[in-house]
Amino acid sequence: MGRTGIVTIRDVARECGYSASTVSIVLNGAPLSRYIPADTKERIETAAKRMGYRPNPLARSLRSQRSNIIGVMVIDITDPFCTPILRGMENALYQASYLSLIADAHNEPHRFERYLEMLLDRRVEGLVVIANWLVTDIKLLADLTECRVPTVIAGRSFENHSVSTVSVDNEAGASLALEHLYRLGHRDIAFLRGPKALSSSGQRWKGIRSFAQSAGLRLDSKKILELPESLDPNSSFEAGAQLTGELLRQGKPFTALVAYDDMTALGALRALKKKGLRVPEDCSVVGFDDVAQAGLSVPSLTTVRQPMEAMGSLSAGIVLEAIKAMDEKQDAPVVRRKVPAELVVRESTRALK
Amino acid sequence: MGRTGIVTIRDVARECGYSASTVSIVLNGAPLSRYIPADTKERIETAAKRMGYRPNPLARSLRSQRSNIIGVMVIDITDPFCTPILRGMENALYQASYLSLIADAHNEPHRFERYLEMLLDRRVEGLVVIANWLVTDIKLLADLTECRVPTVIAGRSFENHSVSTVSVDNEAGASLALEHLYRLGHRDIAFLRGPKALSSSGQRWKGIRSFAQSAGLRLDSKKILELPESLDPNSSFEAGAQLTGELLRQGKPFTALVAYDDMTALGALRALKKKGLRVPEDCSVVGFDDVAQAGLSVPSLTTVRQPMEAMGSLSAGIVLEAIKAMDEKQDAPVVRRKVPAELVVRESTRALK
DNA sequence: AGCCTCTATAAAATCGGTTGACGATAGGGT
DNA sequence: ACCCTATCGTCAACCGATTTTATAGAGGCT
Numbered sequence: 001m002g003r004t005g006i007v008t009i010r011d012v013a014r015e016c017g018y019s020a021s022t023v024s025i026v027l028n029g030a031p032l033s034r035y036i037p038a039d040t041k042e043r044i045e046t047a048a049k050r051m052g053y054r055p056n057p058l059a060r061s062l063r064s065q066r067s068n069i070i071g072v073m074v075i076d077i078t079d080p081f082c083t084p085i086l087r088g089m090e091n092a093l094y095q096a097s098y099l100s101l102i103a104d105a106h107n108e109p110h111r112f113e114r115y116l117e118m119l120l121d122r123r124v125e126g127l128v129v130i131a132n133w134l135v136t137d138i139k140l141l142a143d144l145t146e147c148r149v150p151t152v153i154a155g156r157s158f159e160n161h162s163v164s165t166v167s168v169d170n171e172a173g174a175s176l177a178l179e180h181l182y183r184l185g186h187r188d189i190a191f192l193r194g195p196k197a198l199s200s201s202g203q204r205w206k207g208i209r210s211f212a213q214s215a216g217l218r219l220d221s222k223k224i225l226e227l228p229e230s231l232d233p234n235s236s237f238e239a240g241a242q243l244t245g246e247l248l249r250q251g252k253p254f255t256a257l258v259a260y261d262d263m264t265a266l267g268a269l270r271a272l273k274k275k276g277l278r279v280p281e282d283c284s285v286v287g288f289d290d291v292a293q294a295g296l297s298v299p300s301l302t303t304v305r306q307p308m309e310a311m312g313s314l315s316a317g318i319v320l321e322a323i324k325a326m327d328e329k330q331d332a333p334v335v336r337r338k339v340p341a342e343l344v345v346r347e348s349t350r351a352l353k
Numbered sequence: 354m355g356r357t358g359i360v361t362i363r364d365v366a367r368e369c370g371y372s373a374s375t376v377s378i379v380l381n382g383a384p385l386s387r388y389i390p391a392d393t394k395e396r397i398e399t400a401a402k403r404m405g406y407r408p409n410p411l412a413r414s415l416r417s418q419r420s421n422i423i424g425v426m427v428i429d430i431t432d433p434f435c436t437p438i439l440r441g442m443e444n445a446l447y448q449a450s451y452l453s454l455i456a457d458a459h460n461e462p463h464r465f466e467r468y469l470e471m472l473l474d475r476r477v478e479g480l481v482v483i484a485n486w487l488v489t490d491i492k493l494l495a496d497l498t499e500c501r502v503p504t505v506i507a508g509r510s511f512e513n514h515s516v517s518t519v520s521v522d523n524e525a526g527a528s529l530a531l532e533h534l535y536r537l538g539h540r541d542i543a544f545l546r547g548p549k550a551l552s553s554s555g556q557r558w559k560g561i562r563s564f565a566q567s568a569g570l571r572l573d574s575k576k577i578l579e580l581p582e583s584l585d586p587n588s589s590f591e592a593g594a595q596l597t598g599e600l601l602r603q604g605k606p607f608t609a610l611v612a613y614d615d616m617t618a619l620g621a622l623r624a625l626k627k628k629g630l631r632v633p634e635d636c637s638v639v640g641f642d643d644v645a646q647a648g649l650s651v652p653s654l655t656t657v658r659q660p661m662e663a664m665g666s667l668s669a670g671i672v673l674e675a676i677k678a679m680d681e682k683q684d685a686p687v688v689r690r691k692v693p694a695e696l697v698v699r700e701s702t703r704a705l706k
Numbered sequence: 707a708g709c710c711t712c713t714a715t716a717a718a719a720t721c722g723g724t725t726g727a728c729g730a731t732a733g734g735g736t
Numbered sequence: 737a738c739c740c741t742a743t744c745g746t747c748a749a750c751c752g753a754t755t756t757t758a759t760a761g762a763g764g765c766t
Contacts, residue, residue, distance in 0.1 A: 005501070008722055019746050024724055032725085035743050054474050058415045059722035062751045067411070077443075078436045078645070087431055090457050094464075099471060102455045104443050111447075118452060121407050148358070237649055266649050273651045292431070293646050296590055296619050298626045361752060372716050377754060385755090388713050412752035415721045 007053045016047040023048070027055070061123065070100050070319055071124035071149075073115060075131055077104040079234070080291040081308065082130050085154055088312025089128060096320055098125075107232065124149065126319035131156040150322030150332055154315040156199060157336065164322070164335040166315045170200045173304040173341025174207030177258055177286045180302070180343055182215055185352035186256040186284060190223040190247050192240060192268065194260035197229050201260065204288065208258065222252050227260055236260065240267025241274075248275050255283060255352055262287035262294045262303055269297060269348070284349035299347035307339055314339065360406045369400040376401070380408075414476065422452050423672055424477035424502075426468060428484055430457040432587070433644040434661065435483050438507055441665025442481060449673050451478075460585065477502065479672035484509040503675030503685055507668040509552060510689065517675070517688040519668045523553045526657040526694025527560030530611055530639045533655070533696055535568055538705035539609040539637060543576040543600050545593060545621065547613035550582050554613065557641065561611065575605050580613055589613065593620025601628050608636060608705055615640035615647045615656055622650060622701070637702035652700035660692055667692065 009027075013020040018040070025032050026044045033041070047053075061067045070093055074082050086102070093100050101124060103115035119127065131153050150164075157167040181189055191208065194201030212219050225243045227236060240259055244267065247254070257272075259265035265287030269279055277283050279299055287294055290305035314337055322332035362380075366373040371393070378385045379397045386394070400406075414420045423446055427435050439455070446453050454477060456468035472480065484506050503517075510520040534542055544561065547554030565572050578596045580589055593612055597620065600607070610625075612618035618640030622632055630636050632652055640647055643658035667690055675685035 022745060056476070056722050057474055058411050058420070058476060062411045062415055063724050078440055080433065080645070083431045083436065087457065099454070101452070104440065121410050123411060270651050292433070293649060296646060297650055298623050375715060409752050416754050
């Protein structure tokens with residue numbers, strides 16, 4: 001044992017009088033260990049334990065070409081949407097004794113690329129990209145498919161590319177939100193749509209339109225505003241407040257408002273309150289996502305829940321499956337998982353009197 | 354180049370007709386490269402670039418005994434207090450081209466220990482523990498000092514141990530909060546203290562008492578409640594709401610409330626609203642931390658800000674310094690950094706009429 | 707001629723663990 | 737007596753880099 005206090009396999013071997021190979025074979029239960037008698041095994045095992053031997057994962061990875069690490073690219077770790085996904089992933093990976101190497105791109109494509117390279121350098125066996133917001137470009141895909149690293153994009157769906165994705169059913173979710181308001185008797189409903197650049201915006205809007213059509217509800221284009229494009233996910237709070245202010249100034253009455261996401265909805269709450277309107281008495285508000293904040297506001301927010309933890313563990317599961325498939329030389333299928341959204345009714349909506 | 358598409362240093366060597374040693378020496382600008390003529394260097398460098406050679410960090414780490422990785426133990430990644438710290442750390446580490454390996458302990462001591470071992474196994478060169486809540490025990494310390502891994506605890510201070518810490522000046526911060534209310538004319542003030550097990554509770558309370566004393570303000574023990582101990586940082590919202598309810602039921606009037614942290618304060622807002630009290634008209638509320646939520650609530654929360662990003666980069670800086678010191682065989686000093694808190698006045702407080 | 711020093715490059719050792727190919731012994735079958 | 741197989745291990749190669757040591761030719765000096 002060197003003076004660093006770190007015990008190598010050779011130290012153990014020397015200590016108990018066997019070779020490093022034998023120690024390795026025994027401790028890993030390799031096929032050859034079949035022929036090693038029980039008492040030898042025991043001697044080796046107790047020596048290893050006594051000496052506190054812990055195999056060096058670096059050396060092991062180098063030899064076995066397996067890092068036991070999944071790279072996780074988070075577009076913006078301060079986004080409350082991300083952390084529950086991370087939590088879910090972590091749960092799934094923990095069980096498979098994989099570690100996750102998390103890179104936070106700060107919403108900057110430049111960092112995204114640099115970190116992507118770092119992750120690939122570190123020989124991550126798989127990659128999960130939590131794409132809440134940033135419009136990830138094609139270069140990503142090129143790099144990844146070229147390097148044969150199983151990849152899942154969580155939180156977004158790309159219809160056109162051959163990457164696995166895990167995303168919520170935005171269309172159905174948005175329908176749920178509108179249906180909820182409709183059932184409560186609301187007919188004059190305002191909308192704050194998401195920015196065009198986000199695919200989820202389009203999907204949610206499609207859900208809105210399809211429900212409206214099926215229910216015979218007329219959507220008044222004067223009451224439909226669109227969030228500006230922005231790189232910062234937290235900006236939608238400000239934008240929500242501002243657009244709601246515009247709606248109110250415009251004078252067209254509405255009894256309910258559907259926001260693109262929770263942040264937007266919280267912004268709307270603030271703007272409504274500022275104009276002296278009470279929620280839900282004077283106006284109902286629905287969000288989307290169910291981030292942690294949604295339950296804590298006053299009034300608490302009725303919203304459409306994305307099962308973020310589940311999405312996280314699903315993503316991890318898909319990547320792990322793909323890795324296993326590659327081990328067996330099959331190629332992994334592209335999985336597009338759409339998880340159902342769930343309406344969470346809280347205080348910000350109520351029946352129209 | 355193997356069929357994996359990964360280029361090794363030997364591939365580069367073969368390609369340009371030199372040995373792996375020479376390539377390594379040139380690409381790293383090692384001392385011996387002094388003797389290598391410029392055109393050879395150029396040939397090697399262009400070949401490396403053309404072939405897209407990227408040295409394998411695993412192999413490099415194994416040889417050099419340096420992982421270029423800092424381990425980060427997060428007690429609970431879904432706690433909004435943690436992510437800005439992570440962001441700050443990441444910024445500092447990015448510049449030093451260190452990567453952070455984040456482990457989320459889920460508030461479970463069991464996971465904490467297992468991850469700690471994993472991190473040490475991976476030969477992290479330093480460790481930052483983001484200790485928002487969990488009462489970390491002594492075993493941690495033993496393991497760490499034994500393994501000679503520079504460690505910083507961010508978010509807590511331990512007076513009695515010889516670990517570096519970065520924490521906010523809780524005492525001064527709490528004083529600021531109370532002073533703010535006092536200046537606004539409030540004299541009947543209720544308090545929701547933090548749980549005893551947290552050292553920050555005691556510190557904040559000390560700040561409260563010291564300001565009260567210096568201003569001649571009497572604290573009414575009937576209006577001082579204490580949050581229950583709990584492992585879950587998000588529980589303080591519920592607890593805040595519940596304790597505020599108790600205060601109100603008790604009937605002792607108060608015009609302002611100082612909460613242990615922002616979550617507690619948000620809980621208080623909810624309880625006050627439920628009883629029909631308006632904030633800040635009928636009661637002012639102050640929080641502590643300035644988590645992202647604080648600015649988004651209605652009314653937005655006056656609070657004492659912990660400069661979390663700065664704390665994160667400070668922590669990273671201290672660890673990096675310690676690593677550098679160890680490189681030069683000096684031993685790194687124990688640093689106890691206390692950063693100033695800052696009062697952020699928003700809508701939840703106003704002058705007593 | 708003999709011995710240094712300076713260049714320019716390569717061979718070999720090393721990091722710590724894994725693994726396929728062997729060696730050696732003992733017993734069983736023919 | 738001979739081959740086969742089951743046991744119990746060890747050797748050496750290997751993963752992909754870095755680094756120490758070595759080699760070899762060219763000049764320069766005595």
